[in-house]
Amino acid sequence: MSCRFFKSILWVVTLFITFGLNAQFTIKGRVTDASNGDPIPFASVGLKGLPYGTNTNFDGFFELKAKSLSDSLFVSFVGYKKRVKSVARIASQTIDFQLESAQKALEEVIVYSGENPAHKIIKKLLAHKSKNDRAKLDAFEYDSYSKIELDVDNISEKFREKKFMKEVESSIRKFQKIAGEDGKLVIPTYISETISKFYFLNSPNRKKEDILKTNIKGVGVQDGGFVSQLLGGNLFANYNFYSNFVPFFGKDFASPIGETWKSNYRYFIGDTVKVDNHTCYQIDYEPKNSMDLLFNGQIWVDTTSFALVQIDATVGKEANLNFIDKIKISQELEETKEGAWLPAKTRFMIDVEELTKNSAGMLLKIFVSNKNFVVNKPHETGFYDLMSEVKEDAREPDPEFWKYARHESLSTQDYEAFALVDSVKNLPTVKTYVEIAELILSGYKKFNDIEVGPYISSFAINKVEGARFRVGFRTNAKFDKNWILRGNVGFGTKDLIPKYQLEVNYLFSKKKWTIGGIKHSYDIERVGLTPELIGDNRLFYAFTRWGAFSGAFFRRSSEIFFNSELVKGFSINTSMATRSFDPLFRFHYRIQPELGLASPVKDNLNETFLTIQARYAKNETFIMNGNERITLATKRIPVLTLTYQQGFKDLFGGDFNYQKWTFKAYQTFNFGKIGHSDYTFSAGYTPSTLPAPLLFPHLGNETFFFVRSAFSTMNYFEFVSDKYASIQINHNFEGLFFNRIPLIKKLKWRFIASANAVVGSQTSSNQELMKDVNNPLRSKFLENYAFDSLDPNKPFVEAGYGIDNIFKLFRVQAFHRLTYLDRPNVSAFRLMASINFSF
Template sequence: MCTKNLFLFTKILTIIILTTLTTRAQFVIKGRVTDAKNGDPLPFATVGIKGKNIGAQTNFEGIFTIRAKELGDSLYVSTVGYKTRTKAIDKKSANQTIDFQLAGEAKSLDEVIVYSGENPAFKILRKLRENSEKNDRKHLSAYEYDSYSKMELDVDNISEKFKKKKVMKQIQGAIDKFEKMAGEDGKAVIPTFISETVSKFYYRESPSRKKEMVLKNNVKGVGVKEGGFVSQLVGGNLFANYNFYNNYVAFLGKDVISPIGENWKGTYKWYLSDTTDIDGHICYGMEFDPKNDKDLVFIGKAYIDTTTYALVQIDATVGKEANINFIDKIKISQELTQTSEGAWLPAKTRFLIDIAEISKNSAGMLLKMYISNKDFVINQPKPLAFYDIPVEVAEDSKETDPKFWEQARHEPFSAQDVLASKLIDTVRNVPIVRTYVEIAEIIASGYKRFDGLEIGPYLYSIAFNRIEGMRLRMGFRTNAAFSKRWVFKGFAGIGTRDLKMKYGAEANYILSRRHWTVAGIKHTYDLERIGLTPELISDNKIFYAFTRWGLYSGAFYRRENEAFIKTEPTKGITLTASLIQRNFDPLFAFKYRTNPEMNQLSPSRDYYDDTFLTLEARFAKNETYIMDGNERITLDTKRVPVVTLTYQRGLKGFLNGDFDYHKFTAKVYQTFRLGTLGRSSYLLQAGYTPSSLPAPLLYPHLGNQTLFFNRAAFNTMHYFEFVSDKFVSVQYNHNFEGLLFNRIPAIRQLKWRLLATANILYGSQKQGNQQLMDDAMPIFNPRHPSNMLESRFNFSSLDPNIPFVEVGYGIDNIFKIFRIQAFHRLTYLDHLSPSGKLPDKFTIKGSVHFSF
């Protein structure tokens, strides 16, 4: 027995010695591969020793480790969309770190030609689509998970000339440290914002609901204020929860064709490159490249499990060649994990937007987001009421203790992250930086913010017109720093010609944030125009501002009192009730018969008082909101129709009301994708009143006599040219995006987008309403400040058998910000406008708008 034990001991000792010798003889090379321009880690990159069949692949953080018994002269790195780099290896060092910074390369994959049979990648992709029924997360009834997210906003592309600017000189020391951290081939960036968030994310499939509960966050940045909507955006899961099984991946209002969607073959070229082990899953490595790089498409690499044919990892990039504005690159990297039910959920997501510099000597911007999810719970949906508030921030969510974040992070902070946090403190305390931030804030919001109070909006501060002369106006509103319940607004203005004071005051009280219940009262006295009042123009603030300039025909003074309450009893349904009293004091020739049944013997009046009750219901399925202080900002409605139904009841005798009437109005708006043909939107409206009313109280159709395009207006119609008591209209707009221009060699570089428009209106006016206005005629109006004869308003009715029709076409994205559209009026070509002129059969409208 002793001999056997001795033999066994000797054998074990020999194995230990051999293992030790082997380990000592092994070389270990570690490193990290990043984008040279922005420092973003590059997952799935191939790293190998040149001349040896030894290598590795970078993980999701761009980190690699190679263990080898022997070394070559150099180490190389290659990945899709980047130039291959090589660095020398120190053969004498057993452990060494070699980092790579790769420069981008605008080179696509060569098309794969298979002479015997089809491309082998096609079979794999067909299998992926066939198995999507069990792999796609949409087939789970519900899921939830714990999430950690980090968001960073940087300034990049810092030129030498930009470094000489005054603002840069004040932070040069901190920038020098960051340049060293970027690496020998990397470019420095200046962090301006960084946040960390711990949250819980919940999703329910039917009906579709989602919610993110922000538990803790730490937000640090230039110009960041407490109590804003930033703390709701930093969670990230509501906005970066990308699903590549969908046909389109949506962000920035754009729909990028998914490489593994149903159109994978028609849009992309595919290449089966390798197989690799990813966390125990043997995967096909599949490289993809667009057939037309000007389309909204990705380039990158996907890893598909060889057994389940599920997407395991993907690295997808939209380059600057695509028809998208102000963007050099959009990159999404995603790592998925399999749940107990078979479907796969995102475990890690990295999202980057590289915003292009405006000029050669200016800087660009980088937005980076990293999201890590764990502790998944499957198929346990919460009650519907739980999802009422899509983003909920805990009252004690602010957490700045470094020890807490050391434990909360799913991955430790890198040295670059630590330095970025310190640099932000330096940058945000520079006076000129604070000035730049304030200017940008005024441009974006229209208000200058103070503690608890905001002054503006500056868009309405000045105007020139024939009635008022130079109009000066100033307003204010309170914010959440003043009160989280009470909101006060007001304005005062005066014209240098009419010398009449205009003013307004409003007080709102927020009864509930969960069901967004607000009650309020307001009083205003101002100069308005028939057919161009705020309630008709809706939220087009720029168009409303421009209508206050020029001749200002159809002007009237209006005093208005309103009390209202608005609530959202359940998600997607908003109910509003309001009681409004208005008077109408025109500055143009206007009369109506108070007793039209008496014909010519009827008394007439040139003004009226109107008191009415309004009940409104708005249906917007899956609409998502976030809170900006005391205001709600809508994010999207999942491209389903938004329906608004309104009923108005005139109250004669109540608060001096002159009319007893009923009005019914319906409105439907939707934007939707037409596959590769582009994106469409329509506005469908209908209205009906059985009552006899003066023309301004009917349905005046919105015309447009400005040079600027208005999507909600009839752009070849004059102001108040047609009035109806029942009507139906549709306004259809289609943007072909780059469908046609992307395929014309001489034009495709301009990134123009073709537009098409068709507006149709059916309407009529019953005989009783026409008789009511028969006495309207040009008369001298002593209250008119110019003592001039005003042109007559015909208050014309449309022929119920002949629609008003206009069609348009144009080019969008000229120099990235301009839109030019031509419109042809096809009917009512001989109809006189309210000013007695023939209409414009053809007109050109322009607009300036920023879109990606």
């Protein structure tokens, strides 16, 4: 008995000694940003007072193993306050951390002799760029998983007292508990998951994303069409920091590893760190001027290949941006067999500030995971024509599919977020907010498959029509995927003449974007201010409907058209149209100008004409909105348009045979710190003899609103040409000047400058066509607006300057007229304003 007892004691002692010698404690957890829940990669985690530590991975997770424990665990990371939590003396435990921003700049290290060691590494990184940059690849493709979440954050106490907040209070409390004891309250309003296949072709530059499966829950999400185009995160968050600039919001942020790295940033070398079996240099960087469009953060560079392995890039509230508290991009790259590195994981976060003191902010988070890379196996060029394509069964619910399709499992907080979205989206108050937002953004009110608007054109008051009322509509993809109907009806309380328009389109192909249709309208217009001259500026066009309404005429128009994108970026638009011109002012032109004053005259005109337009926009990309497409513009490559018109006399009542040629080029430029510019060059020529309204009326602007396409100090109908060339240049210096002026820099103003010029003329035959026709009863209209010709040796020139971003919304610009100052009823100086919403 005693022997057995001693053997048991000996076994227990031996086990205790063995366990003591080989004991291992495990602590797991996740480190996130307290303000938005975003994971913090490569934060330092360690036991206080003991030599045991680790780093978080790309998703913020850590696992620390130690042979002994202290009483506390700490987490630290540059730009955040250090956190310490107590540790239980158990074998395995989970401890999560939420870190608060420290808003503290790096301390500058002064190197007294030799070169900053961080600079040496950056130089080697750039020297190896040709090998490591994905731009060297002819093509690549991969499988992708994207998750996009839109939250309400920065919620004030007054906002929490709102009725709809009270209605979801229980769900919010549950979600807030899961977020952690230090996390701030956020309310998810939209979450989407996407499985897709992404393709990229280098030359010609093409990209495509096939949406294979989607899982969407969101407030106001009614149709997968437009929303689905935004689901594939690779189209919007596939950043390449090897490029000199990283673009978003229409602005370019200088890359910390671009050519301007040394002039824009300060660098500080840290310890070497293991990143997915790559030993890396860690380098912290910060902008030399925090208000410039620059990042701060960290980069990790492989010590052998000098490739960029991971980058964290943050834009703070100090930068000259509007409505933004913070932008953060985290990207982890993976080496391919060709040597170039592709993005394996990307996190993109935008924290939008609250617009008023008692409102709330918005938080957009995008996570993209890519795998199964295939490089340098391009498809034929036509394969890439449709930028984003949603498969037929992509939106069909399939819970079993998502269990295995995700590249990583959803967290408990993710599942609660999905449930909370379902609670919020069906509240009547929330639905009302969504409808108001849609009305403001699109101008249309949706009624299932028909949309009514645009409301900006629904009412006006002018001297010709009195109070003008108009109701318009358009159908969307719910009505029909191919047939599109548009129209409007209106009348004025003074003239009581009904106006109308009806258009029927058929979409033959989305891939080649081939569409045809017919339209007919009868409405009142103004000479030189017609829709074809003003373009897409609906606000300016609606405003010209108000006031004195000089130069008014009735126009009856019928048109049949067919447009097709023959190859990517190159489209042909053709149309056959008839138009009438019945002026409401005294207007005549000579039918036989060779007879001089003896010529018979006519006070209206009709034209029948064929239009052929070729448009080339290299690398232009689009997203589909049901049966419409929206351009995402080009990458600073000229958009070229060549238009030819042929008029036919006696065909459908046409009064003239004529030919007209028009050429237009538009392009934007980036000049780094100096800002960005755009120009519009236009030229036109007609060898035909025509009344002035059928020539090229130059677009003037007598309003107080700045319009980019108009000449700001030129009157309406002041000049008309039969051949001309014009250039309009605008430059925004961003914060180049004001960012460096104390006190003023806090206003985030931006200096802007403009220069416009046009040279043109009319042939003598065109001038004789209308010369002295209306004497001796010359109308008041023609006294002020005689469709005069420019002097071919004297261009019309104006220059402007001003301040943009006043109160984050307004632009004020002064324009000086530099030539043709001796003309009656002209202003040598005009002060103009506009609403300019930009980040």
